[in-house]
Amino acid sequence: MTLIPHAIPLINDPQVVHALAARWRRARTLLLLSVGVLPVAIGIVCVVLAGMTSAGQRIMPWWSAIPAVAAAACAWALLTWLRRNGLSDPHSWLPATTLMTGAQLVLGVLPGSGIALRLSPGAAIAVKALCAAGVLGAGSASALARLAHRSLLSAPVLELGSTAFPLVLDGHGTRVLIGTDRVDWTTRHGGRVDAGVSFARVLRVSAHANAIALHTASGSWTVPVADPEGTRALLLRRIAWWEERRDAAAEREQRRYLDLVSLLAAVSGEATRGGITVTVDSNGLTTGIDLSPEVRELEPEILAAQLMACVQKARQNARRQVEDLVLEHADDQMVKASH
Known part of the structure; x- marks a missing residue:
């Protein structure tokens, strides 16, 4: 390795x-x-x-x-x-x-x-x-x-904007940190000021004389920098990289969700007792009842009781399968999130 x-x-x-x-x-x-x-x-x-x-x-x-x-x-x-x-x-x-x-x-x-x-x-x-x-x-x-x-x-x-490396830019008494999902800065003009904004809130970035402006829905932030055009281009490159990763993650999550839905739709619980076989779907709804010839001799009350017992057992079986699938999906999510 x-x-x-x-x-x-x-x-x-x-x-x-x-x-x-x-x-x-x-x-x-x-x-x-x-x-x-x-x-x-x-x-x-x-x-x-x-x-x-x-x-x-x-x-x-x-x-x-x-x-x-x-x-x-x-x-x-x-x-x-x-x-x-x-x-x-x-x-x-x-x-x-x-x-x-x-x-x-x-x-x-x-x-x-x-x-x-x-x-x-x-x-x-x-x-x-x-x-x-x-x-x-x-x-x-x-x-x-x-x-x-x-x-x-x-x-x-x-090109460094398309990487996961934190980028630090110093100049004009300001230290700008471009992270993987937000930009933070520290200014020392008339006192220390620490501020930051996430990429999700940034609507537009403009360059001015010795500063860039971050426009959000709640207002604009002006950040003094040594190279406004270069900083703006680097920040826009990092935001575009973040959006690509966000969209890819959302697409992967959607695929995993659809796979889980299809697996849950295929769940079928089955139980057999005294010549009676019952199948149910993932929602516990009965999808099939099979009666063997031997149940003809049973009393209606006994037949009904065994039928209900089979339904309950089939539902428990289906519920167990659903729980296993959901827990397996959650474990996969935790593993992928840790990486």
């Missing part, structure tokens, strides 16, 4: 893929180094430090392995986070890498070096070299994560 896909996640437009291929290739290489190679290397440094504590010792103290385990756990957590959630948010690459590699230093490299120096004083030079390598690796990982983010999102191009 590839840790970081070669293609940009959540993009199906070949033109967008081609336009951003060079950026993603460079960002992917830097990200692999910062989140994968260097944290694993720091973990290996801690393992080597733990191994050095056994030099000259008959029995290696169990607690000397704790720093190596902690460093390995941090590296694993960082890789897991990147695979599950981190790829779609380049702005979190630097904080996450700094946090996890910093934890590796505090929990792994530094205590591991202290333990190794105490138990193996003859290897002081090697221990100090390994400690320096761990510190250098952590610093390099953070620097590479910053470069990965910048190489992908610096100088935003129009």
